[in-house]
Amino acid sequence: MKINRILTLILFLATFACQSPKFDLVIKNGTVYSGDGSEGQVLDVGITGDRITFLGKLGSFESDEIIDATGLAVAPGFIDMHTHLEPILEMPLAESLVRQGVTLSLGGPDGNSPLPLDSYLDTLEQMEIGPNLAYLVGHNSIRRAYLGNIDRDPTEEELAAMKGEVDKAMDAGAFGISTGLKYLPGTFAKLDEVIALSKVAAAKGGIYTSHLREEGLGLIDAVQEAIQISRDAQIPVVLTHHKAIGVKMWGASKKTLALVDSAHQLGLDIMMDQYPYTASHTGISVLIPSWALEGGKFEERVNNPALKDSIKSGIVFAILNDRGGNDLRRIQFSTVQWDRSLEGQTLYDWIVREGDEPTVEKGAEYVIQAQLNGGMGTIYHAMDEEDVERIMKHPMTMIGSDGRLSKPGIGHPHPRAYGTFPRVLGYYVREKKIMDLSTAIHKMTGLSAKRLGLTDRGVIQEGAFADITIFNPETVIDQATFINPHQYPQGIEHVIINGNFAVKEGEFQQKGYGRVIRKNKP
Known part of the structure; x- marks a missing residue:
């Protein structure tokens, strides 16, 4: 009897061992980047529910769905360390972010x-x-x-x-x-x-x-x-930025x-995030001295001739020495609620359109008028490419878009809203070669997750949440420009959020699988 029980147990264990593992999704033959900065390896990834349950080389297996990722990079989902999520209630699917490969976004910047x-x-x-x-x-x-x-x-x-x-x-x-x-x-x-x-x-x-x-x-x-x-x-x-x-x-x-x-x-813990562009974006009011805006009394102050002269002098200084970049053409309008025809135009264009001489002093007068009209979103082309590259290469720099959620046809946003992460991968890694692909992915994933204290996102490892971005390293690139910003990137093939396809074969799925993540809460 004892021998029979042993034989039965051996038979049961052998049968169990021969069973093929079962997954909801398997990603086969992709070059997997763990997110820690190490080189990619050709591995298989098994996903069950919302978690990665296998990482290695699969033999026989069963899966509801299989992606052949041969020639593709399989990375942790990108983490945007600086996002303007203010329109999230109107744009809850955040397509402009997700199509970039972003699976986690940090708001409230x-x-x-x-x-x-x-x-x-x-x-x-x-x-x-x-x-x-x-x-x-x-x-x-x-x-x-x-x-x-x-x-x-x-x-x-x-x-x-x-x-x-x-x-x-x-x-x-x-x-x-x-x-x-x-x-x-x-x-x-x-x-x-x-x-x-x-x-x-x-x-x-x-x-x-x-x-x-x-x-x-x-x-x-x-x-x-x-x-x-x-x-x-x-x-x-x-x-930040x-x-x-x-x-x-x-x-x-x-x-x-x-x-x-x-x-x-x-012994201090200092890091940075950065977007990969030589232009910033904020309101036109950044050119105006803070004291002039204090208490909401800007109109009252510019109606006082003595104060207006001081305000105008401060704006002239900002145009010459700060975000104005010493050139009226470097100040480009994005969202102008009170005159949509100005969107995409520059301060120089506006002055010329009105038949005035495009001087810095005249530019200051138009800035005052814009603020009195209710303000405007403004792109400032006032940064140097060497600074951008130098900061990007620093080991303590993460990637953050500083982009506002956007929809095609609404305003004239900074192209970072559509292209930040693909631009790093395509332009700075593949074309300019300022860093290798594994380092860039680390700056978008594992490094950011560590900053946030997250151990189960921003990495590809067994037990981690199945937030995964699969892209073609030979074709990935941003398409949004300062002239035509409403363009989605190329080369982002699949975006998986909590085990579900948000982007599949390059197509946005019009479904949301994200979750609110609260620090120190399950």
């Missing part, structure tokens, strides 16, 4: 985020969303709620309340705090205020990302300020990267 964050995330969780979404809490949003756009320090009671807002947002799942110290009202915040709020985020494992106080002539001081915040608040820092703006600052990335390296030698 530059100091602006929804408040209260908890109820907003609850709303998103009830929706069908395209990519996975994570959020930061915005310092500007909090400051505006308590102080408005006024240039003053918070009282002790107000600061305590602002700290409470950060604490509540962190409990709701925020990944940290963002600041926009170039913009109202963050520009009025003293260093002590920013450190106090950052300490609250740090206490719950959060990070600090900052649109620096200056990215032009004051860039070096602004980087030093961010490093001081990291030191005093004991918080990891991201210099890091750049050197304005002709006079071209080459300054040598100094800023040296500051980052020095900070690391002192």
Whole structure:
């Protein structure tokens, strides 16, 4: 009897061992990049449900669906470290992001985020969303709620309340705090205020990302300020969309990267994210002195002749020395609600159209008029290619689009909204060869996931979530341009989010499989 039982057990185990593994999806023969910066290997990936359940070489197997990825790169889904998700309620599938290969997007940058964050995330969780979404809490949003756009320090009671807002947002799942110290009202915040709020985020494992106080002539001081915040608040820092703006600052990335390296030698945790373009995008108001906008009294101030002269002088200085790039043709309009015919045109074009002399002084007058009309989105062609490449190659640089969710035909967005990640892979890796493919993928995936404290996304490994982007390294490229931005990229063959096809054979599936990801919550 004992021998029979042993034989039965052996037969059962042999039968079990001979069974082919069963998957929902198998990706065969692709060059798999784990996301940690190591070279790609030709492997098979098995997916069951929303997880990667096999990584290696499969023999016999069963699968509901098979992708032959021969000649294709199989990477973790890309993580966008800086996304303007403000239109997400109107564009929940976020096609402009997902078609780039993005499977996780970090929102709430530059100091602006929804408040209260908890109820907003609850709303998103009830929706069908395209990519996975994570959020930061915005310092500007909090400051505006308590102080408005006024240039003053918070009282002790107000600061305590602002700290409470950060604490509540962190409990709701925020990944940290963002600041926009170039913009109202963050520009009025003293260093002590920013450190106090950052300490609250740090206490719950959060990070600090900052649109620096200056990215032009004051860039070096602004980087030093961010490093001081990291030191005093004991918080990891991201210099977001890091750049050197304005002709006079071209080459300054040598100094800023040296500051980052020095900070690391002192034990501080400083990183950067970057978009791969030589033009930035923000409002026309960035050319206007902050004091002139304070308290919403811009119109009142420009109607005062003495103040208007000072405002105009400040704008002229910005055009010559900062985002204006010392050329009216470098200032290009994106979204102009009050005159759609200006979208895609430059400040030079507008002045000439009106029959005026295109001088810098006249340009300042038109900037004032644009602000009085309600403002406009503006693209500033004021960066140097060498700075872009130097920053991109730094080992602490991640990729973030800084793009706003976009739909074809709506406005004239910066092309980064459609092309950031394919541009890095196609233009900077394949064509310019400034870094290899595995390094670029690491900057889009594993490095970003590590910054966010995520261990099961941004990597291809057994047990990780099945967020995967499959692309053709020989053809992947951005197609969006500054003249014609509404163009989806080429070469992104498949995008898999939580085990489901968001893009299949290059076609967007019009379905959302993303999830809201809250820090420290399952």
